[in-house]
Amino acid sequence: MSDLKFVWFDFGGVLSPPIPALFEQYQAKTGLAPRVLQQAMRDVADDLGVPMLAPVESALLTEQEWGQRLEQALRRRYPQIDLSRARLQTFGEQWFAGVPANAPLVAAVRALKRAGWRVGILTNNVVEWAPYWRAMVGLDEVVELIVDSSQERTRKPQAAFFQVAIERSGVAAKHSLLIDDVLENIEAAAALGWQVLHFTDNHQAITQLQRLTGVSLLQPVGESA
Known part of the structure; x- marks a missing residue:
């Protein structure tokens, strides 16, 4: 752990x-x-x-x-x-339109929340897109915080954006984990003292996340959270 x-x-x-x-x-x-x-x-x-x-x-x-x-x-x-x-x-x-969420990762968010973890979304996004992407992932009632670049006027990989997340959560960088597919964002967060997980595919990310949190996230085929 x-x-x-x-x-x-x-x-x-x-x-x-x-x-x-x-x-x-x-x-x-x-x-x-x-x-x-x-x-x-x-x-x-x-x-x-x-x-x-x-x-x-x-x-x-x-x-x-x-x-x-x-x-x-x-x-x-x-x-x-x-x-x-x-x-x-x-x-x-x-x-x-017609785009599904990445179901295994959405299920992982829900599983972490059920296990008592604090979870949030840290996203470079667009003001007018919020109704579409938030409905798509369906996590508004699950995540504690959503920090959106278009609301903050700063974005990953800028240090100011990561600082907003730290201030909102009240959790220091060394106790915060960023899961992101963009290497530039991962490197920026790591340079600021964050723990990081560079997403490359679902199995890799979920396996690493399970190891980091101790929460069982790998589900049998056909089983949903």
Whole structure:
């Protein structure tokens, strides 16, 4: 058993399906290839001098403003592009439509809570997307805290964002665990004294989390929490 007191879960890529899978699902809905959409996202961010998703994750732009700029960026690079199926100004609603949560990790959150652990979500996210992703994971009544970059105007991997989590939870970095799929975020948290678990797949993460907490999280096939 470690000296952990609070377990923080990332949303995108941990409690949700992997990010590449989300882009592929969005392509199926809209026809926009991941590389094309990601380049447009980078173009919008470059105009502001920030990382790819920071314009909306730090609430520098509203979802509508961001969607308008995405459309402009796409049309600049691809004048003949077909955007008839894409609803860029209400991006989140379309992005999350039909997307399931990562059930084994959601079950792990619930199991930890039942075992008496303090659990929260530490996410780079978007103001207008909250109704969709929070309904998707269904953990509002389970987690103690949700710290969302778009509400704080700072985001992982910035130290200020991790400090918000420490202040809200009242738990020191050395007693806090971040589970995240983005190595940059893991390295930033570790540098600040956090315990970290770099998520690569469900079995790896759940096995490590079980070892760290002493809570039985590996379930027989076909059994749900």
